[in-house]
Amino acid sequence: MQGDIPAASGAAPAVKARFDKVTKRFGTGDNAVQALEPISLDIAENAFVCLVGPSGCGKSTLLNILAGFEKPTTGQALMDGTPVRGPDPRRGVVFQQGALFTWMSVRDNVAFGPLATGKPSAEAGRIADRYLEMVGLTAFAKRYPYELSGGMQQRVGIARALANDPEILLMDEPFAALDAQTRELLQEEIKRIWQSTRKTVLWITHSIEEALFLATDIVVMSARPGRIKARLAPQFALSEDPAVVASVEFVRMKAEIFGLLREESLAAQRQEAGR
Numbered sequence: 250m251q252g253d254i255p256a257a258s259g260a261a262p263a264v265k266a267r268f269d270k271v272t273k274r275f276g277t278g279d280n281a282v283q284a285l286e287p288i289s290l291d292i293a294e295n296a297f298v299c300l301v302g303p304s305g306c307g308k309s310t311l312l313n314i315l316a317g318f319e320k321p322t323t324g325q326a327l328m329d330g331t332p333v334r335g336p337d338p339r340r341g342v343v344f345q346q347g348a349l350f351t352w353m354s355v356r357d358n359v360a361f362g363p364l365a366t367g368k369p370s371a372e373a374g375r376i377a378d379r380y381l382e383m384v385g386l387t388a389f390a391k392r393y394p395y396e397l398s399g400g401m402q403q404r405v406g407i408a409r410a411l412a413n414d415p416e417i418l419l420m421d422e423p424f425a426a427l428d429a430q431t432r433e434l435l436q437e438e439i440k441r442i443w444q445s446t447r448k449t450v451l452w453i454t455h456s457i458e459e460a461l462f463l464a465t466d467i468v469v470m471s472a473r474p475g476r477i478k479a480r481l482a483p484q485f486a487l488s489e490d491p492a493v494v495a496s497v498e499f500v501r502m503k504a505e506i507f508g509l510l511r512e513e514s515l516a517a518q519r520q521e522a523g524r
């Protein structure tokens with residue numbers, strides 16, 4: 250972890266993860282679904298990359314390939330230049346629903362990863378306390394997941410992923426199930442955490458505002474089979490002012506991405522209708 254945001258330098262940032270001509274086809278014969286066409290994408294170290302695209306365009310498939318949960322049909326995903334062969338604690342995954350251990354306290358949920366990788370229990374506990382503080386849940390350490398709201402459960406999921414000190418965080422619509430106010434507060438929290446840790450993040454969202462607020466890189470995907478349609482580099486992730494969302498540039502980029510996504514969502518709807 251590093252406390253300061255590194256000063257911008259002329260050197261190109263290191264590539265943390267790479268999709269190298271990745272394709273994915275599910276099934277065979279008439280029932281086959283071509284989910285991804287060749288996708289090549291570099292994720293720079295310390296970047297916050299948001300994937301946006303119409304429903305069914307292959308965002309989760311791409312994330313799952315980097316997580317090591319799915320194998321590409323052709324091409325490969327790499328991390329630090331090494332091909333991904335399966336799940337690895339260096340890649341922390343957070344899903345839409347927290348998938349917490351219901352029989353464990355919040356603190357034990359967060360300490361689980363460090364314990365599983367051989368940390369002594371006192372140290373695992375200290376790590377859990379640190380990340381629970383980071384997500385504002387210190388007072389709930391002894392509670393059980395069922396005693397928490399959906400937003401709090403997601404914060405535990407994020408603390409649990411961070412406690413493993415992953416090199417990259419893979420987040421598949423982590424805030425999709427939350428109400429609008431909770432979601433906005435958590436977006437601010439995630440931005441603060443990213444600004445202080447500068448973990449590399451790959452984040453899937455359907456929300457253009459969320460992507461603009463959080464990302465250093467927005468990758469817009471086409472309707473299935475997923476391809477990269479556009480890549481944008483907003484600057485708002487570096488701002489600490491929640492009011493950036495009202496700036497002229499924010500509104501302009503929102504309209505631009507909306508236009509790109511609208512075409513693809515219409516194409517996706519036509520695909521559905523033609524099935």
Ligand SMILES: Nc1ncnc2c1ncn2[C@@H]1O[C@H](COP(=O)(O)OP(=O)(O)OP(=O)(O)O)[C@@H](O)[C@H]1O
Pocket residue numbers: 275276282283284302303304305306307308309310311473
């Ligand atoms: N295990 C599977 N077997 C068959 N088809 C699959 C499988 N997983 C995904 N697909 C298909 O691949 C396509 C891409 O799915 P994926 O879940 O990656 O899209 P997505 O962009 O994440 O969608 P959403 O935004 O709705 O979550 C879809 O048509 C989906 O039905």
